[in-house]
Amino acid sequence: MSSLDFIRIDCSRSLSGAAQAVWFAANDQREIPESLQPGAKRNQTTGTIACTLFAILFACTYGPVSSAAEPSATPAVMPAKHATVFKQYCYDCHDSGAEEGGVNLEDISFDIARNIETAERWQKILNAINSGEMPPEDSEPISDKAKIDFLEDLSTRMVVARKLLSDTGGEITMRRLNRREYQNTIEALLGVRPDVSSLPDDQATAGFDTVGASLFFSSDQLENYLATAKATLQLALANPRTVKSRTVRIEPEEEYTPHYANALAALQDNIKRATAWKSQSEKPASEFGFLDEYAAKKSLENSKKWAPQLEQYLARPETKTGATLILTIKDGGYTKIKFPALGPENAGNYTIRLRAAAYPDADPRFQYVEFSSGFGSGRKHLGWRKVTGTLEEPELITFPIEHQPGEKMQIWVHQRSHQDRGDKNLWTIDQQNNGIGTPPGVWIDWAELVGSEPDPNGAATIAARKRILPGKPSDLSDERYAKKVLHDFAVRAFRGESPSDDYLNRLVQQYETNRAKGMTSTDAMIGPLSIILSSPSFLYMVESTGNDGSPELTDAELAVRLSYFLWSESPDQELMSVARSGQLSQPRVLFAQTERLLADPRADRFVRGFVHQWLQMERLDMFQFDGVQFPSFDNAVRANAREEIFATVHHMLAEKLPLGTLLKSDFLVVNDVMADYYGVPNVDGHEFRKVNLPADSRRGGLLGTAAVAAMGSDGLRSSPVERGAWVLRHLLNDPPPPAPPNVPQLSRLAGEVLSARELTKAHQEEPQCAQCHQKIDPIGFALESFDASGMWRDVETVMVGERKKKRAVEFEIDGSGRLPSGEQFANYQELRDAVAKHEDDFAMGLTEALIEYGLGRPYGFTDQDLANQILEYAKANDYELSVFIHALVQSKPFKTK
Structure with a gap:
């Protein structure tokens, strides 16, 4: 049985009756009706996985997504005065008699938001007039005043119509975890941060990456989720290695000064040979070691340009005992301190230590050291430190480095860099002005890379591994042990929900199959565990209808929504404990937990994400x-x-x-x-x-x-x-x-x-x-x-x-x-x-955005009452920023499916 089959089992484990009928129809790879394809293109036949997931979305969405009742006096109505524009400029071609291009403007409703078809017709009108396509060149042009008035009214009302017609009516669509949430949740479960580069980015160009309707899923993505989960589990469950801490010390004058001396010697040799050729121009350039005459001239020009900087560099007494950080056009860009590469087996925390000084007359921008990582031209900037020590009294600078498991890492220390060719262009300008190039900013006496050091999160990482694979009791068979491990892990992964016996038994079967192939117990467990981490019950935030069919979230579901809202990850032990006690939905308790989550460092994810x-x-x-x-x-x-x-x-x-x-x-x-x-x-x-x-x-x-x-x-x-x-x-x-x-x-x-x-x-x-x-x-x-x-x-x-x-x-x-x-x-x-002075307007904009981000659906006109309630509460509390968050969390929509 394939991994995808197991995931289908998880998908169907909680479905019954009509929902199961939808499920099995989907697994028959039949074309799904358009009504069951949120966001899908029309007439698109999907594969098994896509059908499956859309079926789940249909079966697990609690109540149909219905259009909200339109208000009796919608603002998305074109003023009747504009009928004269149609009559004067358009009816010759687009009335009930002519209908050129199949367009009849006599029967169009001026209520733009009447339905999608009407709005689309008005959009075509807007586009045609905006582009100058209509009226055609051989017809009477619309007067500037009439055109401006018409377009202004139509554009404004189209904005309103889009909001009306895209409104969800208050329903929250079950959605999958976005990439940020997936990465954080996996790390919380496994103690290892996964590489999510192969997963969908989910960053929306408009709106938020928490909006369920935009979080699509495909079979290709599912394969990527499986591969990502498996790779991360292999890292998390690998036998812990004790990496002895060591210190790698670099003395720049030993590493780099000879290198630059050789580079200068090569330049001086180029100048000598090119000058000799120039003085004996009757001889070919090849006799002097150049490809041709052009190469000789270019080499002489560049060598004379580059040599003075290296001459000055080597003449500085401080480069006899350290390295000056400069930009060198000739020799590979920046003067860098390059540490030995760290392999995947060297994961852990490291510290860079530098003894450094700043040149007092340097550009303040260059009185910083820049830390980066990467191979080749691709660089990731890790951070910056300002150097305030002097050549007489250098200072000690430290910089922490975290090396993730499974990765390779090359660490560099250099001067502050610009985008693209910025610094090289600046060097050329400086060289033209002073004959040397950009003056240096920092001198480094020595540099050390210390580690890996004791990981402050190491105990948590080990604890996470033990929670996944606790020791096997002597009275448990291998099968019962596997079932317990998989059950307990699934409950945590599914955020408190227990897997069905059928689903669990099939996972155990795969474990036993793997064992029969000669795999160790740990290796045999990776496959079933990766299936759990690729199942909809993990990838999707499932909210059941409850035993009584209540639309309100259970306390456990409320904990999940709150945690993903403020931490972008699953609830911690304390939040789930409060939820299990049945007290989380109590306003005072919910307020206290919201305050706790906001005060936690993980709330940085909300700030950055939102x-x-x-x-x-x-x-x-x-x-x-x-x-x-x-x-x-x-x-x-x-x-x-x-x-x-x-x-x-x-x-x-x-x-x-x-x-x-x-x-x-x-x-x-x-x-x-x-x-x-x-x-x-x-x-x-x-x-x-x-x-x-x-x-x-x-x-x-x-x-x-x-x-x-x-x-x-x-x-x-x-x-x-x-x-x-x-x-x-x-x-x-x-x-x-x-x-x-x-x-x-x-x-x-x-x-x-x-x-x-x-x-x-x-x-x-x-x-x-x-x-x-x-x-x-x-x-x-x-x-x-x-x-x-x-x-x-x-x-x-x-x-x-x-x-x-x-x-x-x-x-x-x-x-x-x-x-x-x-x-x-x-x-x-x-x-x-x-x-x-427009703080009220600003507050409304924030409120609308917060509702969309927190509820995972586009803000719509039916949310106006909620927005007004939040604003009223916030304004009574001086628009304190945290009050907006508390008001949303305490609201009924936040506690409702």
Whole structure:
């Protein structure tokens, strides 16, 4: 029997009656009706696994997903005045008599949300007019005023209609664990963090990765889940090895100074031979060791460019006793400290120790050491440490490293690096200015890698292994022992639910088959255990209907929902103990447990998972920043700019601060990297902490962060449109309609040097664009006071020309405008003040997002009462951030299937 057969058994173990009929029909590989295929394409015949899972979704969804009753006066109704547009411009071709293209506009309902078919017809109308396809060129064009009014009304109402028609009516679809949750849950069960790179990413471009309707599943993915579970179990159940701790010490002057001396000698030899050839040009270059004349000339040019840096490097007295971290174009990029690779068998915790000093006249960016791992060109940045020691009094720097089981790891120490070719381009500019290259920032006397050290989680890892495979009692047969092991593990994996006897017996049969093949007891157990970890009862958060058919969650199910909401993993022992006592659903007990979960370090998963998706922070990684134009926005700033947002939210939760803190505050939560970037003095250390700001500071609040500014750019220029739309969407809860298709290209402006305001305002000349840009652009123009990397500027600088012919053109920044609600502002500071007054709107946006993330389904208009209740409670408590979470957890929808 295959592993997939076992999983089918698990799928069907709790189904009965009609549900089993659906189950067995699905396993017959028949085509599933469209009504049973949430999110599936029409007329798509699925394989056994896909059919199976959709059947489970149908059978285990408690109550049909029904459309909520439409309100009597829906706002998704086009004003009747627009019938004149159809009559004047469209009926010649699209009335009941002509119906060109099968389109009859005489019978279309102006209630856009009447049904999907009606909404789709209106969408086609919107697309046709936006693109200029209709009216056709040989017909009378719609007047600009009529077109703008029509498109503005239709676009706005389409947004409302989409929300109405996509609403789930309050039903929560059973969903599978997303990749984050799967990884955390496996680690909690096995004590080993799995490699999930082959599993679906689940990061949604819009919405959240907790929404069940978007968490699809296929047979290919199931095979990946099986392979991942098996590989992780092999690591978790391997005989523990005692790795003796040792210290690997590197003396850079022994490892690297001879290397650079040889490199310099090679350059000097190139110069000598090329010069000799040049003086005897009648002889071919090949006689001097070059391929041809071009190679000789290029070698002479480059060697003269590269040699001075190495000459200076070797002339420094400190390189006789250590290494200076520099960027070298000639010899492999950065001067690095490279430790011996750690193999899969060397898992554990390590510490890097450095004795280091900073050059006082160096660029502050280079007074840091950067730690990374990886092989070849691929690098993972592990962290940064600022060096404050001097050459006279170096300091000892330590940096912890965690090496995961089953992985290979190469650890490097080098100077702070930029994206792509940024630092190499900067080196070229420095070399042109000083004849040498980028000056060094840090000197390292010696470096050590110590480990593996005693793992503080080692006891937990061993305990996890013993919980999976406890010692076999002498009075138990091998079969009974296997059954007990598999039963107990399945109960934990299935979050308290017991497997059926039939399912369990078949797992035991596979174990015995494996034993008959000569496998050890441990190896024979890996197959059945991996099946448990690939079964829907593990991969899906199953919520039963209960014995009485009650729609309310049981206390155990409530514990699961709460834990995955705040920890993205299964409940811990204390939470399940409270649930088993039947007290978790009591408001005071539930409040206390929610507070406990929020105070636990695992709540960081909620902050990262929710905030990253709520604020659409994936844009922070979408573009490479030009290292020459933005030399300070390197890997360290990009990574720590994201951490700044998370650290600020953590601080707000810990200190019970109001939500408005994110709109405007008199403090930052930063570390040394971000403090240096912002020019905030006296911040030492890599830990994030609260730093008070002067009253006139431009920072404080999301709008003043480097992360938000960078997300509103393309790595070269800031984008007023992106920034304005982001503020409307996330801070004012007034999202603009989606951009129309076939936005007219501004080709007529090609070659002109324009400011961002001039370039953006050109779109407003197009009627289909003006409706949105009039709302978005003023906000974006005020944010032009920050460049693409979030640094303050008084003028906008646009680089024009090619390479060496590039020149800077400056434009004055006009940050004046008004919000859609009417408030005027003259500059960025006044914009921030105006936005800060919209805390109610911001709170509503947060509430809608929190409901969607926490309940695992899109926010819909039937959630309005819940949102109002949460807001009322939160406002009475000064919009304290944690209060929103408590209000949702205490709500009836959170406790309902």
